Amino acid sequence: MTDMSTTPAGEYEAQLGDYFALLKPRVMQLVVFTAVVGMLAAPVPVHPVIGFASILFVAIGAGASGALNMWWDADIDAIMRRTQNRPIPSGRVQPKEALAIGVALSGLSVMMLGLAANLLAAGMLLFTILFYAVFYSMWLKRATPQNIVIGGAAGAFPPVIGWIIATGSFSIEAWLMFALIFMWTPPHFWALALFMRNDYDDAKVPMLTVTHGRRATRRHILAYTVLLVILAVGTGFTAIGGPIYLVTSAVLNGMFLLGAIRIWQRDENDSEADNFQVERKFFRLSLWYLFLHFGAILAEATLRGYGLGGWA
Amino acid sequence: MSIRAEHELHTRRRGRNLGIGLMLGGFVLLVMALTYVKITNIDFNNLPGGAIQTQESK
Numbered sequence: 001m002t003d004m005s006t007t008p009a010g011e012y013e014a015q016l017g018d019y020f021a022l023l024k025p026r027v028m029q030l031v032v033f034t035a036v037v038g039m040l041a042a043p044v045p046v047h048p049v050i051g052f053a054s055i056l057f058v059a060i061g062a063g064a065s066g067a068l069n070m071w072w073d074a075d076i077d078a079i080m081r082r083t084q085n086r087p088i089p090s091g092r093v094q095p096k097e098a099l100a101i102g103v104a105l106s107g108l109s110v111m112m113l114g115l116a117a118n119l120l121a122a123g124m125l126l127f128t129i130l131f132y133a134v135f136y137s138m139w140l141k142r143a144t145p146q147n148i149v150i151g152g153a154a155g156a157f158p159p160v161i162g163w164i165i166a167t168g169s170f171s172i173e174a175w176l177m178f179a180l181i182f183m184w185t186p187p188h189f190w191a192l193a194l195f196m197r198n199d200y201d202d203a204k205v206p207m208l209t210v211t212h213g214r215r216a217t218r219r220h221i222l223a224y225t226v227l228l229v230i231l232a233v234g235t236g237f238t239a240i241g242g243p244i245y246l247v248t249s250a251v252l253n254g255m256f257l258l259g260a261i262r263i264w265q266r267d268e269n270d271s272e273a274d275n276f277q278v279e280r281k282f283f284r285l286s287l288w289y290l291f292l293h294f295g296a297i298l299a300e301a302t303l304r305g306y307g308l309g310g311w312a
Numbered sequence: 313m314s315i316r317a318e319h320e321l322h323t324r325r326r327g328r329n330l331g332i333g334l335m336l337g338g339f340v341l342l343v344m345a346l347t348y349v350k351i352t353n354i355d356f357n358n359l360p361g362g363a364i365q366t367q368e369s370k
Contacts, residue, residue, distance in 0.1 A: 013324045016331035049349045053342055116346055 018092040022070055022101060023063025030290070031062040031158045037294045038162025038177055041240050041301040046166045050116055054165045057113040058158060061125045064105035065154070068133035071098040073141070076203040082196055102133070117165040124164055128157040142204075145211040152185030153178075159294075173240045180235060180293060183228040187221045187260065188286040194218075194263070195276035195283070218264045221282075225260035229253040232293060242310040244303070245296040252289050259285055 035058045039046055046054070070077065070088055078089035087093035106129050114122030132154035140147045156178045163174035193200055193209045194217060200207040208217045232253055236246035259282040266278060303309025322329075 014328075016328050047349055047353065049345050053346050056342070 012092060014087075014093050014097070018087045019097075019101060021087050022067040022093060022098050023060075023105075024066030024070075025063075027066055027155070028059050028062050030155070032059045033291070034177070034181065034294055035059075035158040035162035035165075037298045037301075038159030038174060039166050040162075041159075041173065041177070041297050042163045042166035044166045051165070053116040054113060054121065055162070057109045057116060058125060058161055058165075060105050061109035061113070061129055062158070064102050064109060065129040065132040066102075067098050067105065068102035068129075069137045071095050071102060072133070072137045074098075076205060079203040080196075080199040082199055106133075113165075118168045120168060121161055121164040124157060124161045128154055128161065131157070142206065145206050145208045147206065148189045148208075149186050152182050152189075155185060156181035173238060176231075176235050176238060176240065177294075177297070179231055180228075181290065183224060183231055184286065184290055186224045187228065187256075188283065188290075190217050190221050190224075191263065191279050191283040191286065194271070194279045214268060218266070222260045222264040225257055229257050237311075239310065240297050240300065242300040242303075244299050244309070245293075248292055248296040252292055255285060256282075256289055 032055060035055055039051060039055065070086055073083075074088040074095055077083035077086050083089065088095055088098055106126075110122050110126045110129070113125050132151070136147070136151035136154055140151050144150075159177035159181070160170070160174045163171065163177070190208055193207045194214060197209075201210050204210075208220060212220075232249050233246070235241050236249050241249075259278070262278045263282055271279060300309040304312075
């Protein structure tokens with residue numbers, strides 16, 4: 001029995017790239033990068049084959065949670081301009097296909113990570129998938145303006161999983177990397193919400209901009225940025241930090257704080273006059289901010305292998 | 313009506329099928345590599361139940 005009747009000749013046939021797009025490849029890049037840094041920053045060396053396979057399964061798990069998110073959020077994705085071209089709202093992939101792919105890849109990735117690395121890493125991956133797909137997507141996102149704050153944890157777990165792949169246990173350094181992403185997520189997404197103005201309103205997603213207003217969002221961006229700056233610079237003095245990290249972090253946090261202050265000082269008239277230039281710049285900077293912080297942690301870890309790096 | 317060796321569906325799905333085939337092949341190779349690394353890196357003298365007794369060591 002085949003499903004030939006469901007896609008008659010002439011109708012669009014989903015290609016591999018459409019299924020791949022379900023896995024949110026751009027989010028996957030961030031997951032892979034931070035998980036690799038978490039794994040390499042750990043004090044226990046990992047065999048390259050085991051390391052490669054483990055990170056691959058973490059990436060597949062992240063992709064699976066992305067597919068489940070797209071399946072659940074297909075209705076609001078169809079409304080928001082930013083997400084209208086995703087595979088389900090654009091009609092390239094059927095919702096039930098996304099659900100099947102999400103469930104199958106979740107099971108495969110967790111099982112294989114357990115076999116390749118250890119059961120604790122597999123357990124954390126399962127927890128992360130459930131946190132993002134069920135706790136965040138199905139509940140938090142449509143229930144509370146704190147959706148981004150709490151849901152940000154899902155994106156913050158990969159370096160912890162990377163660390164567990166290497167060590168088989170938790171440690172304070174892993175949670176510092178978690179905290180860095182966790183505190184970075186709200187200002188990053190609230191800046192996006194400021195300039196993608198009507199998207200969340202139209203989709204009735206209770207983003208802070210919708211429930212508490214845009215002035216309150218600007219205040220929140222500044223408050224979270226101040227906390228993030230303290231945490232990010234403070235991490236420089238721990239076992240995963242070092243001179244390279246500290247200099248990188250000091251420069252980036254100076255720029256980030258300046259951007260947050262500018263956003264806080266502006267009102268809607270200023271922003272509309274220049275089409276949200278400051279907010280857009282802050283959003284772009286936030287991407288570099290995270291990439292370079294983890295790049296610096298990786299640099300310190302690599303140099304440590306040669307007797308350099310860190311504070312020792 | 314002549315019998316067609318290849319259904320039109322197969323032509324439409326060629327790229328997709330090739331991609332899935334390559335991914336499955338890669339998965340098999342990865343499992344083989346993982347198995348090899350796991351087996352060759354086991355310290356048989358420090359297993360939880362004690363060292364494995366081979367015919368020679370008995």
